[in-house]
Amino acid sequence: HGWGRVFLTVAPDGAVLPFQTARDIPGLEFPNVRDASLEDIWFHAPVFQRFRGTDWMPEPCRSCERREIDFGGCRCQAFLLAGDPAATDPVCHLSPLHRRVEQALLEPPGEAASLQFRAFAVPRVAG
Structure with a gap:
């Protein structure tokens, strides 16, 4: 779809990402919807411009x-x-x-990691 070309992701903390896994790339700063409008972020945020287009x-x-x-x-x-x-x-x-x-x-698949399930006990409030 292209970086910041078709869609964006708003994370639960308000960070606006040009791609859902963009936070995996170090050194990028993501604007927040609490500080700027989505329109401003889409058109002007440096992180959205970084890999947009072909230059x-x-x-x-x-x-x-x-x-x-x-x-x-x-x-x-x-x-x-x-x-x-x-x-x-x-x-x-x-x-x-x-x-x-x-x-x-070509490599054979490795051993699948086993999943660990945890049960959380939620204390009940007497009422």
């Missing part, structure tokens, strides 16, 4: 014919897989890091 894109994204279709891929995914939110999304076959994704898909 920020590195090669091969910048010259790719799909740049206006996939908008350079997922910024959160690029950060998690490449360590840089501005990197070419490693899921793209044009990414220099795409081989990592291919190799990961």
Whole structure:
């Protein structure tokens, strides 16, 4: 959908995010609906402008014919897989890091983590 291009997320604390997992990227500051209108945030907040459009894109994204279709891929995914939110999304076959994704898909799945369930006792108030 593109970073800050189609939708936004308002977190329970009022932070406005251009993508639901954007908080995973360090160094970004997110405006709050308590301090500014959604319209102002959408059009003017630096975090919404950071990866909007195509000017920020590195090669091969910048010259790719799909740049206006996939908008350079997922910024959160690029950060998690490449360590840089501005990197070419490693899921793209044009990414220099795409081989990592291919190799990961060939690896057998690891042991699933067991879930731990907890029961919380809520004290009853006599009344």
